[in-house]
Amino acid sequence: MELHDVWFVLIAVLWIGYFFLEGFDFGVGILTKLLARDRVEKRVLINTIGPVWDGNEVWLLTAGGATFAAFPEWYATLFSGFYLPLLIILVCLIVRGVAFEYRAKRSEEHWQRNWETAIFWTSLIPAFLWGVAFGNIVRGVKIDRNFEYVGNFWDLLNVYSILGGLVTLTLFTFHGAVFVGLKTVGDIRERSRKLALKVGLATAVLALVFLIWTQIDSGDGASLAALIVAVVALVGALAMVNGGREGWAFILSGITIVAAVAMLFLSLFPDVMPSSLSADWSLTVTNASSSQYTLKIMTWCAVIATPIVLLYQSWTYWVFRKRIGTHHIAVDVSH
Known part of the structure; x- marks a missing residue:
């Protein structure tokens, strides 16, 4: 296997890690409107991801930097062609981070309510747009002989990519609901389980259509295996949620995300960004990669840095592993 193939796999792993971790972050942010009944419950939901959301975003920074x-x-064509949706995602992530930090800085109700609204929308919009973006990457976009994107914003809003956006939106919401059930106690835990079942069923329908469509268009044996794993894991997650086994449900919902994203990358390889105008103009792991020397240096850096990142992030999750409930919220910060 050539180094550019190795780095395609590593970038796929980074995106898989990002969607696995940030997926439930986005889901919890969306649930602040769908699940929480009052200010105290919103605080509980925010606190479930408070210690980890910024660490989860490191995976996105690493994936972008590695690309x-x-x-x-690939990076140049992607970020120039998808400039507007990626800019919207970036702005949402910035505002979302500010909202988490500033929400509790003042006790006025309107202040906290406005930041909570920001958390909801800046979780929902990226959850949808990431699916739209990856749907277009897999489907192919208008790239000319100079490897430049020559389409426009509206070309990105097609049936396949919008379906992909709905899949990521519902899947992340389901993943977040399962995470809330895993991290909370009391009534909010029970309601998150009931909501997870409803969202999970919608996710199953949308994901099945999207993944089968992907398999028919550009799949192979490996992507078919990933599709089967994703479907089985999602069904298993729903069964575990129904049985009140939140730990297993979270593992299986995570496997669903891992397998689904892996299927997209398996369907894509050896392209990194197919051209819908001509297969000869597609960006591949060969014509889009850096020099072998650059890839060698990057490989050594990854070997050294990756275990360190995994260790400190694992430690964070271990430290903040306990469940929380409304009785943990002090009165003076719940107004």
Whole structure:
């Protein structure tokens, strides 16, 4: 296996890690409107991800940086062609981070309510747009002989990509509901389980259509295996939620995300960004990659840095592993 193939796999792993971790972050943010009944419950939901949300976003930074260094042509075409949706995602992530930090800085109800509204929308919009973006990457976009995107914003809003956006939106919401059930006690835990079942059923329908469509268009044996794993894991997650086994449900909902995203990358390889105008103009792991010397240096950096990142992030989850409930929220910060 060539180094550019290795880095395609590593970038896929980074995106899988990001969607696995940030997926339930987005889901919890969305649930602040769908699940929480009052200010105290909203605080409980926010506190379930408070210690980890910023660490989860490190995976996105690493994935973007790795793409820039390992596949500069891919990075350039992607970020120029998808400039507006990626800018919207970036703005949402910035506002979302500010909302988490500033919400409790003042006790006025309107102040906290406005920041909570910001958390909801800046979780929902990226959850949808990431699916739209990856749907277009897999489906192919208008790339010319110079490897430049020559379409427009409206070309990105097609049936396949919008379906992909709905899949990520519902899947992340389901993942978040399962996470809330895992991290809370009391009535909110029971309601999160009931909501997870409803969202999970909608997710199953949308995901099945989207993944089968992907398999028919560009799949192979490996992607078919990933599709089967995703479907079985999602069904298993729903069964575990129904049985009140939140730990297993979370593992299986995570496996669903891992398998589904892996299927997209398996369907994509060896392209990194197919051209819908001509297969000869597609960006591949070969024509979009950096030099072998650059890839060698990056590989050594990854070997050294990756275990450190995994260790400190695992430690964070271990420290903040306990469940929380409304009785843990002090009165003076719940107004």
